[in-house]
Amino acid sequence: MEERTPVLEMRDIVKIYPDGTKALKGVTIKVYEGEILGLLGENGAGKTTLMKILFGMLKPTKGRIFLRGKEVRFKSPADAIANGIGMVHQHFTLVEVFNALENIILGMEGHGLFSKIDVENARKKLQKLMDELNFQVPLDVPVEKLPVGTQQRIEILKMLYRNVDILILDEPTAVLTPIEVKELFAVLRKLKAQGKTIIFISHKLNEVMEITDRVTVIRKGQVVGTVKTSEATPQLLARMMVGRDVVLRIEKPPKEPGEVVFRVENLWVKGDRGEEAVRGLTFEVRAGEIFGIAGVEGNGQSELIEAITGLRKVEKGKIYLKGVDITGKKPRDLYDMGVAHIPEDRTHMGLILEMTVMENAILGMHWRKEFSKDLGLINWAKVEEHSNRLIKEFEIVAPGTKAPVKSLSGGNQQKLIVAREVSKKPEFIIAAQPTRGVDVASTEYIRNYLVKLRNENKAVLLVSADLDEVLQLSDRMAIMYEGQFMGIVKPDEVTEEQIGLMMGGVKA
Amino acid sequence: MNETFVISLLLGSLAAMVPIALTSIGAVISERAGVVNIGYEGILMLSAFFGAIFAELANNGWVGLLGGALTGLVIGMIHGVITVYLKGDHVIPGIGINLIGYGGVAFGILAYWGTAGQHQVAPSAQIKPLWMDAFGNSLSPMVPITIAIAFIAWWMLFKTPFGLRIRAVGENPEAADALGINVELYRFTAVLIASALAGVAGAYLSVDWLGTVTKTIAAGRGFIALANMVFSGWNPIIALGGAFLFGFFDNFAIYIQNNPWLAGTIPWQFIATLPYVVTLVVVAGIIGRARPPKWDGRPYKRE
Numbered sequence: 001m002e003e004r005t006p007v008l009e010m011r012d013i014v015k016i017y018p019d020g021t022k023a024l025k026g027v028t029i030k031v032y033e034g035e036i037l038g039l040l041g042e043n044g045a046g047k048t049t050l051m052k053i054l055f056g057m058l059k060p061t062k063g064r065i066f067l068r069g070k071e072v073r074f075k076s077p078a079d080a081i082a083n084g085i086g087m088v089h090q091h092f093t094l095v096e097v098f099n100a101l102e103n104i105i106l107g108m109e110g111h112g113l114f115s116k117i118d119v120e121n122a123r124k125k126l127q128k129l130m131d132e133l134n135f136q137v138p139l140d141v142p143v144e145k146l147p148v149g150t151q152q153r154i155e156i157l158k159m160l161y162r163n164v165d166i167l168i169l170d171e172p173t174a175v176l177t178p179i180e181v182k183e184l185f186a187v188l189r190k191l192k193a194q195g196k197t198i199i200f201i202s203h204k205l206n207e208v209m210e211i212t213d214r215v216t217v218i219r220k221g222q223v224v225g226t227v228k229t230s231e232a233t234p235q236l237l238a239r240m241m242v243g244r245d246v247v248l249r250i251e252k253p254p255k256e257p258g259e260v261v262f263r264v265e266n267l268w269v270k271g272d273r274g275e276e277a278v279r280g281l282t283f284e285v286r287a288g289e290i291f292g293i294a295g296v297e298g299n300g301q302s303e304l305i306e307a308i309t310g311l312r313k314v315e316k317g318k319i320y321l322k323g324v325d326i327t328g329k330k331p332r333d334l335y336d337m338g339v340a341h342i343p344e345d346r347t348h349m350g351l352i353l354e355m356t357v358m359e360n361a362i363l364g365m366h367w368r369k370e371f372s373k374d375l376g377l378i379n380w381a382k383v384e385e386h387s388n389r390l391i392k393e394f395e396i397v398a399p400g401t402k403a404p405v406k407s408l409s410g411g412n413q414q415k416l417i418v419a420r421e422v423s424k425k426p427e428f429i430i431a432a433q434p435t436r437g438v439d440v441a442s443t444e445y446i447r448n449y450l451v452k453l454r455n456e457n458k459a460v461l462l463v464s465a466d467l468d469e470v471l472q473l474s475d476r477m478a479i480m481y482e483g484q485f486m487g488i489v490k491p492d493e494v495t496e497e498q499i500g501l502m503m504g505g506v507k508a
Numbered sequence: 509m510n511e512t513f514v515i516s517l518l519l520g521s522l523a524a525m526v527p528i529a530l531t532s533i534g535a536v537i538s539e540r541a542g543v544v545n546i547g548y549e550g551i552l553m554l555s556a557f558f559g560a561i562f563a564e565l566a567n568n569g570w571v572g573l574l575g576g577a578l579t580g581l582v583i584g585m586i587h588g589v590i591t592v593y594l595k596g597d598h599v600i601p602g603i604g605i606n607l608i609g610y611g612g613v614a615f616g617i618l619a620y621w622g623t624a625g626q627h628q629v630a631p632s633a634q635i636k637p638l639w640m641d642a643f644g645n646s647l648s649p650m651v652p653i654t655i656a657i658a659f660i661a662w663w664m665l666f667k668t669p670f671g672l673r674i675r676a677v678g679e680n681p682e683a684a685d686a687l688g689i690n691v692e693l694y695r696f697t698a699v700l701i702a703s704a705l706a707g708v709a710g711a712y713l714s715v716d717w718l719g720t721v722t723k724t725i726a727a728g729r730g731f732i733a734l735a736n737m738v739f740s741g742w743n744p745i746i747a748l749g750g751a752f753l754f755g756f757f758d759n760f761a762i763y764i765q766n767n768p769w770l771a772g773t774i775p776w777q778f779i780a781t782l783p784y785v786v787t788l789v790v791v792a793g794i795i796g797r798a799r800p801p802k803w804d805g806r807p808y809k810r811e
Contacts, residue, residue: 078688093683095676096802106676107687109669116667158687 005069006030007197008054008085008166013063015049015221023049025221026063031166036188036198038212038229040205040241042411042439046221047201048090051168055087056080078107086159087168090175092151096144100137101126104158129160133190135183147298149180156187167191168199173207174437177296178467178503185211203241203439205234217241241440250444250472252451257475258287261459262428267317269300269307277303279483280317285428288457290450292474292491296503297465300483302344305432305463309341310334321428335364340426342417344433344463346410350417353406357398358387360405361420390419395445411442418446422453429453432463447473467499481505515645517759522651523717524755525748527552527709529654531733532740532747533661534705540665540742541698542678543591544805546602547583549730550609551703552710555579556725557613559711560629561620569635572715573650573708580707581700588699592692595807606730614723627721635716648716657705658748665744674698678801681808691808706730735788741798753790757783 008031015024024046031037041047052058054065056074065072067083074080077087094103105122123139130136137153138146146154152172159167169188173181188198188211202208208215208229215232217224217240224240262285271277277300285291293301306312308319310331319327321337329337343349351360362371362383371386373379387401396415398408405413414434421429431450435443450473454460464470470477471491478485479502486502531548538545555576562575583605590596614625621627637646665671673694676684681691709729714721732754740747761782764770771779 076688077686081688093680093686095680095683097679097799098672098676102672103683106672106684107689109672112668113670114664114668117669117672 004032006066007033007068009066010050010054011064011066013050013053013065014061015046015053015058016061023221024053024060027218027221027223029216029223029226031197031199033197034192034195035213036192036200036211038208038215039199039201039218040203040208040215040237041218042203042241042441045218045241047218048170050218051087051170051199051201054080055085055168081159081162081164084164085166085168086162086164088152088155088159088170088172090171092148092155094143094151094154097142099140099142100146100154100157101139103143103154104161108162126157126161129157132194133160133187135187147180148175149177149183152176152180152184153187160191165195166197166199168201170201171203171437172200173202173204177465179296181207205237205241208237209234238440250447250451252473253455255288255455255475257289258457260284261287261322262461263320264308265318265320267304267307267319268315269303269312270315271300271303277483278307281483281485283478283485283488285459285461287427287459288454289475290454290460290462290473292470292477293461293463293480294467294470294477294499294503295465295480295486299480301432301463301465301480303483304480305341305344305430308430308461309339331364335424338425338427340421340424340429342421342429342431342434344436346413346417351405351413354404356402357391357405357408357416358383358401360416361387361390361401361423363420365420365424386423390416390423394419394449409439410437411439414438414446415442418449422449426458428459428461430461430463433465434462435464435466435469467503471499479503512643512645513763515641516643517756517763519645519647520759520762521752521756523646523648524758525752526648526650526654526717527712527729528733528736528754529658529748529751530709530712531706531730532736532751533658533744534702534709535734535737536740536742536744536747537661537665537674537705538698538702539737539804540678540801541674541695542681542801542803542806542808543588543695543699543702544598544602545584545587545591545605545699545702546599546734547587547605547609547730548602548703548706548733549726549728550602550605550607551580551583551706552713552726552730553606553609553613554583555707555710556714557616557721559707560627560633560714560721563633563711563715564630567630567633569633569715572629572633573635573711576707576709576711576715577704578707580703580705580710583707584700584703587703588696591807592695592699595809598805598807609726610723613721613725617721617723625723629714629719629721631719633715634719635712648712650712650716655748658744661744675801677808678803681803685808685810695808706733709733732784732787738798738800739788739792742801750787750790754783754787757786 010027010029013024013027016022027050039047049058053060056076056079072083101119101122104126109117126139135153137150143151143154172184176184191198200212212229214226214228215237216226217237219241265282267278267281268276269278281304295301303312307314310329314327318325321339326334326337347353365371366378371379371382384401391398394415396412396419398412434446450460450462462470462473474491476488477491478488479499481503482505486507535548558579559572559576563569563572587601590601591598617627618624635648638649640646665674673684673689676689677691677694685691713725736747736750740750761779764779765776
């Protein structure tokens with residue numbers, strides 16, 4: 001069995017970035033025809049770097065790549081595609097205003113640069129491809145109007161249209177809802193049945209366990225080992241990935257919630273396109289309580305948070321903090337009143353990536369007296385002290401306080417946001433998708449920290465698309481569907497099936 | 509209003525439409541590919557000047573237009589190399605081109621023809637009109653050519669692989685790059701097409717429509733063309749309509765100024781702003797807010 005020649009082999013790949021970072025320290029992987037190989041590792045382990053090298057986006061410092069026994073070296077993604085290797089990135093590379101058909105045929109529209117594009121012919125070919133895979137995407141709608149799950153299928157179709165037989169998927173489930181993940185896995189199984197080879201990059205144990213045939217685990221730029229999925233357990237993989245046993249459960253002592261800190265009454269909020277995104281929500285969050293909101297993304301969660309944090313207009317209803325009406329208050333006023341906000345999109349709303357760690361560490365507090373000198377100048381010595389304290393307390397791995405935030409890994413960026421928000425000494429914390437795209441160790445840290453805040457009698461509002469996270473952390477949880485709560489339940493008094501029904505729009 | 513007046517107004521509008529339409533269409537193509545150029549005013553100036561020289565040397569107006577296109581191409585190459593290949597800023601080179609345009613032409617007229625500020629292009633070196641009446645109203649062959657160019661540009665942008673790729677590199681060059689499209693080549697080509705069209709527009713001013721080279725011959729048309737491009741929603745055919753509208757009110761304003769009764773009532777300065785105001789209001793009102801190409805004005809560098 002091991003005598004088979006791999007369809008693809010990457011041998012002793014080393015990658016050292018110009019700034020001296022050693023991303024890969026001699027990685028060898030083998031992929032056999034028709035299998036799904038899992039590439040498991042934490043954020044920053046080097047999985048994506050390795051695949052970018054394979055896909056011709058990065059040049060390896062050292063190492064060789066063999067495709068069907070022959071040595072190859074790809075100069076560009078187009079080169080890799082021409083050799084039958086396709087990649088679907090974590091961040092899609094779609095032209096947003098183009099429809100699916102235009103996105104897919106781009107670059108191979110047919111003969112003649114200045115002749116009319118044969119749309120009907122392309123449509124026929126695509127329809128056949130979709131029929132084979134047993135799914136449909138709308139071909140004539142601009143892709144920006146489509147859900148991420150559909151956009152991902154368009155990316156997959158784009159690669160298949162180019163006849164690739166090795167498909168790399170980089171964290172394909174990171175942006176998907178649980179239902180979309182199931183659908184994606186069905187597609188992957190279909191592809192495998194057609195004889196395609198798939199490399200599945202992930203840091204999620206259960207997904208790797210479910211879909212792959214073999215798993216290669218990478219840690220800190222080195223291969224830890226390769227195991228057959230049928231012979232592996234999540235515990236084993238977790239140990240290989242992190243290098244120690246991971247506490248997959250969060251310690252959460254029982255606690256009686258205190259007085260009501262935050263209250264929303266009959267809240268109505270409009271979405272970007274004028275639709276009713278939040279439709280008459282009423283709920284409260286008490287001191288010493290984590291109130292979770294679960295649900296498939298795009299059901300009004302983002303609009304709800306934006307309304308609460310003063311970033312979006314409230315159409316109707318009231319929001320109270322400690323009995324004071326805060327409806328329509330500005331974000332700055334809310335901060336001063338003790339609200340902290342861990343936003344759902346850290347790179348766009350949470351941090352300014354080009355700015356340094358210490359500058360980011362005081363965003364939203366930069367006007368406070370503690371950081372200023374006479375004449376309103378910023379007291380940088382104080383700021384540095386503050387950042388160093390955060391780095392130490394939250395175990396943030398950063399090259400220094402003056403390093404740009406973009407040089408930090410996703411998990412450490414997120415920890416910096418949590419640290420900053422918590423340092424504002426809030427009474428009420430809104431945590432939106434707090435561990436999205438964050439490695440296991442940081443996830444564990446952040447989740448435990450939210451519980452710690454709860455234990456310190458703070459009120460926490462947790463909004464997450466990660467159902468496990470909501471179940472694990474919440475004292476009470478609501479399931480949101482089309483702008484309404486399908487029910488408010490206690491996590492330990494509800495079955496997965498009941499939650500699944502509520503996520504699908506059936507009231508409890 | 510008699511028949512002669514209507515004909516005169518219509519022909520005058522079409523004549524004034526040509527330079528703005530050609531420049532706008534070019535700008536649409538360039539920005540669809542993601543390259544901003546605010547130097548069209550300068551290209552109009554320089555190509556009006558060099559176009560006239562070419563025309564007089566060959567004693568042929570068409571050679572003048574070709575000379576204008578070549579002038580535009582050379583300037584476009586400079587802009588393209590800076591913005592597309594050297595990943596430079598898209599606005600700064602345009603400022604330079606405009607400054608060179610105004611300074612260079614004012615100096616050039618004096619240096620080449622020895623007259624200050626103005627040179628009358630020899631009638632034999634001008635483009636012959638397709639049609640002309642006894643009152644001096646005429647129709648230039650450039651009018652139908654410009655209309656054709658607008659439709660060809662639209663068809664090219666929205667129906668052909670070339671256009672799809674142009675739009676792709678302006679919207680998401682990374683996606684295009686990953687599919688083997690040479691982003692730099694398509695962007696550079698688009699810049700060249702744009703500046704060549706502006707070059708033809710400039711030469712049209714001197715060897716056809718106005719028949720003269722002056723030190724302010726472009727008269728802001730390069731900037732009007734840019735505004736027209738934005739309000740057209742980056743669509744060549746709507747840009748053609750916007751250019752006609754501008755031409756119409758440009759002529760209408762001249763008519764009002766020449767009408768003693770009206771000119772006495774309304775200050776001429778106010779009337780002179782009419783074409784600018786009306787074009788912006790109408791075109792902006794019809795199109796509303798359009799979204800520019802996502803990577804418009806941003807250099808693309810592979811990571």
